[in-house]
Amino acid sequence: MSFLWAIIAGLVIGLLARLVLPGRQPIPLWLTVLLGIGGAVAGNALASAAGVRDTGGVDWIRHVFQVGIAAVLIAFVSPLWARRRA
Template structure:
């Protein structure tokens, strides 16, 4: 069940990251999900490194780290993807 939640979270994080980046990112949805999952994991690690602890409510700072890392990954991968498939 946690695998399914990771895919759903990766989809949401990846789509939010694509919204943050200006312009169009012509990468497929499956790549957006993978980069969202990686961004979520790396964002959690980064938030823990900065001492962001779990709260009883929504962990906004942790989510900002997750979306930020995913946005960086998408911004890095998009030119590589478009060059490969041009």
């Protein structure tokens, strides 16, 4: 069941990251999900290192880290994907 939640979280985080980035990202949905999962894992690690992974309420800082890292990953991979397709 945790595998399913990882895919759902990766989809949500990846789509939010694409919304944050300006312009169009020519990557498929499956790659958005994979990069969202990567952003979620790296964001959790960064939040743990910063000591803000588990707070009393909603972990907004952790979510900002997750979406931010996913946005960086998407911004890095999008031009590579577009160049590969050309």
